[in-house]
Amino acid sequence: MERTIIGFHEDDVSDWVAELSCLHNQHVRHQPPFLERPWVLSEAGRTTHVGAIIDCPLCDRRSEEHTSE
Numbered sequence: 001m002e003r004t005i006i007g008f009h010e011d012d013v014s015d016w017v018a019e020l021s022c023l024h025n026q027h028v029r030h031q032p033p034f035l036e037r038p039w040v041l042s043e044a045g046r047t048t049h050v051g052a053i054i055d056c057p058l059c060d061r062r063s064e065e066h067t068s069e
Contacts, residue, residue: 001059008046016040018049024058 004021011017011027018026030037039045 001056001063002053003056003059005050005052005054007050008040016046018054020054020056022056022059024056026054026056028054 001022003024005018006021007019008028009017009019016028018028020026028037028040029035030040039049
């Protein structure tokens with residue numbers, strides 16, 4: 001499910017984590033060539049992505065669990 005990014009924080013190994021409107025967290029790593037997210041490396045880049053939409057896998061799973069019951 002698509003959710004809005006409301007903020008960011010670093011985890012205990014200094015990876016950036018997006019805080020989502022559903023109150024879940026989603027890692028947003030820049031790991032070329034697999035993930036291209038250079039914006040996550042700067043404060044300005046992260047700030048421009050507050051309010052952006054991102055998929056929340058945890059909400060997706062919960063939705064699938066409810067539909068399979």
